[in-house]
Amino acid sequence: MADTLKPLNCPACGKEMEKVLIPSEGINLDICTDGCGGIYFDNREFAKFDEQHEDISEILAKLENKSFIHVDESQTRLCPNCGTKMVKNHSSIKKAIEVDECYACGGKFLDNSELVKIRQEYLNDEERSADVINYVYQTVGSELKEQHSKHSTIKQSALRSLFGKLTGF
Ligand SMILES: [Zn+2]
Ligand SMILES: [Zn+2]
Incomplete structure (x- = not known):
């Protein structure tokens, strides 16, 4: 599980990701606050944040007013949790946003700003x-x-x- 205390390295830029506690859910998300601004969710975390009524203020607070390093989003990435090659899938049939998914452990990696865009695609x-x-x-x-x-x-x-x-x- 990604919400253990094991530090994860960002699959996009390699920097160590920050554990960000989300008190309302009692989980730690891994956010690349010192690198590219990407977010890693384990297999049950993402569903807690992808709808517009769900609170992401703690996540946004970590990302606001920061400049992040640019990464090549077309690169194949390795799951920071289990090391498996991640697969790029569109977040919806609108096919506007690609998310890296780990089919081995169910983890997902979103590049900076993709979470906000995914939430804007649909109301729920x-x-x-x-x-x-x-x-x-x-x-x-x-x-x-x-x-x-x-x-x-x-x-x-x-x-x-x-x-x-x-x-x-
Ligand atoms: Zn990064
Ligand atoms: Zn994995």
């Missing part, structure tokens, strides 16, 4: 899921849409996995 997870449903509907037909209206609480993770299988996205 329901809208994010609905957009995926609409895209899949247009792509593969109406069958899934009918299923979705019958089971409107399909888990977002299940949708993402299905979407990945259908599109390779």
